[in-house]
Amino acid sequence: MSKKRVYEFAKELNVESKEVLKQAKDLGIEYASHMSSMTDEDMKRVKQNLQQPTQAKPKQNAAPKKEEAKNKPQQSQKKQSNQNNQNQNQQQNNKNQKQTSSKPKKNNSSNNKQQTNKQQNNKKQNNKKQSKVENKPKVAKRTTNEQERAEMRKQSTSGRRNKGRRFRGTRGGPAGSKRRQGRSRNQEQQQRVSQKPLPESVEYTEGMTIAEIAHKLHREPAELVKKLFMDGVVATQNDSLSKDVIEVLLLNYDVEPIEKIEVDVADLDTYFEQDVDEESLVKRAPTVTIMGHVDHGKTTLLDTLRDASVTQSEAGGITQHIGAYQLDVEGEPITFLDTPGHAAFTTMRARGADVTDIAIIVVAADDGVMPQTVEAINHAKAADVPIIVAVNKVDKPEANPDRVKQELLEYELVPEDWGGDTIFVEISALFNQNIEELLEMILLVAEVSDLKADPTGLAVGSVLEARLDRSKGPIATLLVQNGTLRKGDSIVVGTTYGRIRTMVNDKAQQIQEAGPSTPVEITGLNETPKAGDQFVVFKDEKTARQIAETRSNEAVEEQRQSVNKVTLENLFDSLEEGELKEVNIIVKGDVQGSVEALVGSLEKIEVDGVRINVVHTGVGAINETDVTLASASHGIIIGFNVRPTPQASENAKSEHVDVRTYRVIYDAIDELEAAMKGMLDPEYEEQVTGQATVRETYSVSRVGTIAGALVNNGVIKRTSSIRLIRNGIVVHEGELGSLRRFDDDVREVQNGYECGFTIENYNDIKIDDVIEAYEMVEIER
Numbered sequence: 001m002s003k004k005r006v007y008e009f010a011k012e013l014n015v016e017s018k019e020v021l022k023q024a025k026d027l028g029i030e031y032a033s034h035m036s037s038m039t040d041e042d043m044k045r046v047k048q049n050l051q052q053p054t055q056a057k058p059k060q061n062a063a064p065k066k067e068e069a070k071n072k073p074q075q076s077q078k079k080q081s082n083q084n085n086q087n088q089n090q091q092q093n094n095k096n097q098k099q100t101s102s103k104p105k106k107n108n109s110s111n112n113k114q115q116t117n118k119q120q121n122n123k124k125q126n127n128k129k130q131s132k133v134e135n136k137p138k139v140a141k142r143t144t145n146e147q148e149r150a151e152m153r154k155q156s157t158s159g160r161r162n163k164g165r166r167f168r169g170t171r172g173g174p175a176g177s178k179r180r181q182g183r184s185r186n187q188e189q190q191q192r193v194s195q196k197p198l199p200e201s202v203e204y205t206e207g208m209t210i211a212e213i214a215h216k217l218h219r220e221p222a223e224l225v226k227k228l229f230m231d232g233v234v235a236t237q238n239d240s241l242s243k244d245v246i247e248v249l250l251l252n253y254d255v256e257p258i259e260k261i262e263v264d265v266a267d268l269d270t271y272f273e274q275d276v277d278e279e280s281l282v283k284r285a286p287t288v289t290i291m292g293h294v295d296h297g298k299t300t301l302l303d304t305l306r307d308a309s310v311t312q313s314e315a316g317g318i319t320q321h322i323g324a325y326q327l328d329v330e331g332e333p334i335t336f337l338d339t340p341g342h343a344a345f346t347t348m349r350a351r352g353a354d355v356t357d358i359a360i361i362v363v364a365a366d367d368g369v370m371p372q373t374v375e376a377i378n379h380a381k382a383a384d385v386p387i388i389v390a391v392n393k394v395d396k397p398e399a400n401p402d403r404v405k406q407e408l409l410e411y412e413l414v415p416e417d418w419g420g421d422t423i424f425v426e427i428s429a430l431f432n433q434n435i436e437e438l439l440e441m442i443l444l445v446a447e448v449s450d451l452k453a454d455p456t457g458l459a460v461g462s463v464l465e466a467r468l469d470r471s472k473g474p475i476a477t478l479l480v481q482n483g484t485l486r487k488g489d490s491i492v493v494g495t496t497y498g499r500i501r502t503m504v505n506d507k508a509q510q511i512q513e514a515g516p517s518t519p520v521e522i523t524g525l526n527e528t529p530k531a532g533d534q535f536v537v538f539k540d541e542k543t544a545r546q547i548a549e550t551r552s553n554e555a556v557e558e559q560r561q562s563v564n565k566v567t568l569e570n571l572f573d574s575l576e577e578g579e580l581k582e583v584n585i586i587v588k589g590d591v592q593g594s595v596e597a598l599v600g601s602l603e604k605i606e607v608d609g610v611r612i613n614v615v616h617t618g619v620g621a622i623n624e625t626d627v628t629l630a631s632a633s634h635g636i637i638i639g640f641n642v643r644p645t646p647q648a649s650e651n652a653k654s655e656h657v658d659v660r661t662y663r664v665i666y667d668a669i670d671e672l673e674a675a676m677k678g679m680l681d682p683e684y685e686e687q688v689t690g691q692a693t694v695r696e697t698y699s700v701s702r703v704g705t706i707a708g709a710l711v712n713n714g715v716i717k718r719t720s721s722i723r724l725i726r727n728g729i730v731v732h733e734g735e736l737g738s739l740r741r742f743d744d745d746v747r748e749v750q751n752g753y754e755c756g757f758t759i760e761n762y763n764d765i766k767i768d769d770v771i772e773a774y775e776m777v778e779i780e781r
C-alpha cells in the first residue's frame, strides 16, 4: 500500500495542508502534523470530502503558516503520535534512498549492495548525529511529540514557574505578553515586506543550527527561534536541531525539506557505487577463480592455462607470478586469479572484494565429490557467482565422470544434458585435454553475465596479493575493476596510499595504463596492503593521503574497540573471568630439539586446572602465518632464539598478538607460569651506571683478588651488578663482593676517583680489565 505525507497529498490536490488536516479531522482521522503519513484509504476519503464544492479551496501561495501551526490538531493519544513520527522517519528515509539511487546502476547486485550500503551509511550518519543532538537540551525529543508540546504550552501559559522557566511567556503576565505579541506581529509584518522570498525547498543535514537554516530561508534567526518557541521548542540560534524539528520548521514556512545525504569520503565502497553512464560501458574480461578439493588438480589446471598464456606472449617473454594472469582466447581475454582454494576466495570476499565473476569447481573424476568440493560450491553460491564444473583427470582409467555428475545433483548442479543448466566440461588438466572447450564455456557464461565496465575515469579495484620487497618496498597485485589505472596515479589502497611508481602486467612488461579486469603489479605504496583491500584512485596525492590517514585512524579505532586479544599481561585476568580454560600458544624455535624441549616443559605447567594448548610449533623465524594463527586462536607466540620477520612484527602489532621471545627456556616457562598465576614480574631494563678500569691487582689469602681501579665514567655502586670486560669481551657477569675507598667500605664511588673492589666468587681480574656497573630498572609494560 502506498503512503503519502499530508503535505505531499495537499500539494497534489493543490490545497493547503491544514485543509487536509481539517478534513481528516472531520472524518475522525487524527494526524500529528503535515509530516504524518496517510494511507490510501484515508487519502480517498479525504479527497472525496474535499471535492464537495463547498469544502474545496484552492491553495494560496503565501500560506499563513503561523495560523496553521496554531491550528495543528492535538493528538489524542501519545502512542499514536509516536507511531506517526516513526512512520515519518521511515518514509523520509525511503525518499532519500530513492533520491540517491535514481540513476541507472551497474547491475542488480550492485544496486542491492548500494542500497544496503546507503542504508548503512544513513544509519551510521544518523547514529553519529543522533549523539550530537542528544547532547542538546532535549530539543529534538520534545518536538517529536506533539502532545508533549501542547502540554508544555499549556504549562507555560498557566504560569507554573518551576516548570515553565524556559518559556518567556510566563514572565510578563497576560498583558505584557499581549503587548509583546502585538509589537512582534508588527515587526514581522514590516520584515515580511523587506524580506527576500522564501526558497521552494531547502537542503538540510541533521544537526544544522537555527542560524544556518535561517540563512537558507533568508530570514532572521530570531524569527525562527520565535517560531520554534511557539511550537514549544526552546532553542537558541546556535543550537543544533534534529531532523524532525528542522522538517517541521521548514514546513511551517511551506518550504519543502530535502535531506542531504553526506557522503563519507573515506568509505571506499562509495567509489565503487558511483552512478554509471550506460553509454561509457564496454565489455570487460571475466575474472575466474578455480576452486575444488585438495589434489583434484587446481594447480595443474592453473599451470596448464598459464603455460598457454606464456606461449601466447612474445617470444622470450617471461610470465611472472603476480597473483593473476590473462589469457587471450581468439581475441577475448579471460583473467584467472592465480590463487587456488576457496580460503583465498572467501578471505577476499570477507574484506569486501567481489572480484570473481565465474567459479570453476574442479572435481577429480576418479575421486568424486569431496568435503572441500562442497565447501567450494557453497562459497561460490554464497557469493552468487556462476559455477562451471571441470570434471578433471578423465584420462585416468578409473575416471567416472557420470558419478561426479550424479553426486553433484545433490547440490543443485544439474548438467545441461541431464536437463539442468550447469555447464560441465570433462578435462584432463595434466594432459591438456578439452581445455579449449573449458575456455569457450567460460566465455559463454561471461557473455550471458553481460560483464561490463566503464574504462573512463579514475580506477577502482581490489588487491589480489601484496608483499614487502627489501629493495622495492611494498608490492601489490591489483585487479582493476572499473576505470583505468595509470602510472603516476595517486591511490588509496586499504589504509595505505601512494603514487604508482612502476606498473607491470602478468607478462612482466612495463605498462602505462590498465583498464577493467586487468591484473597489474605496482610499486609506490607507503605500506603493504592486504589481499582483498579495495583501492581507489584520487586526483591528487594530498587527497589520497588524507583519506588513507582517516581510514587508518578509523581502522585502529575499530580494532581497539573490537579486539580483546590475550597477552601475558591480561592472561590472568582472562582466566579469572573464566574466559579461558586453555591457553593457546604457538612455539617457534631455532632448532627442532629446542622446540620440543620447550613444548615439553610448557605442557607440564600446572595452574589450577588451566591447560596449555600448543596449537602450532615450527622451526625458523616467527612469520605472518604464525601471527594469523595466533590471532585467530587468541593465542600467544613464544619464540626461542628466533625473532619475528618485519612483516610478522607489523601484523602482530596491528592484530594485537603477543609475541614473546626468549633466549633461555626456563625464562619462557617461568614467565608463562607467572602470567597464568597472575604473578608476572614487572619488566626491567638494564641501565649502565658507570665504568672503572683496573690499574692494579692484589691477591689476598682468604679474600681473593682485590682490584685497584679508577672510575672513568659515571658511578660504581656497591649494590650494582657488574660485567667484567676484557678486550671488549664479557668474561664474567656477577656482583661486587666489596667496594672501598682506602680502608673504608663505601656505597658508591664517583667518576674520577680511585677505588678498590672484589668480585663475588671471582678472582680472575687482570690489569686493564674494565668493570661495567649496571642496574635493572623497572619499565612500564
Ligand SMILES: Nc1nc2c(ncn2[C@@H]2O[C@H](COP(=O)(O)OP(=O)(O)OP(=O)(O)O)[C@@H](O)[C@H]2O)c(=O)[nH]1
Pocket: 292, 293, 294, 295, 296, 297, 298, 299, 300, 301, 340, 392, 393, 394, 395, 396, 427, 428, 429, 430, 431
Ligand atoms: N592423471 C591426471 N593427473 C592429474 C590431472 N590433474 C592433476 N593431476 C595430478 O593430481 C595431483 C594433484 O594435482 P594438483 O594440481 O596439485 O591438485 P590441487 O587441487 O592443486 O591440490 P592442492 O594444491 O593440494 O589443493 C598431481 O599429482 C597432478 O599431477 C589430470 O588431469 N590427470
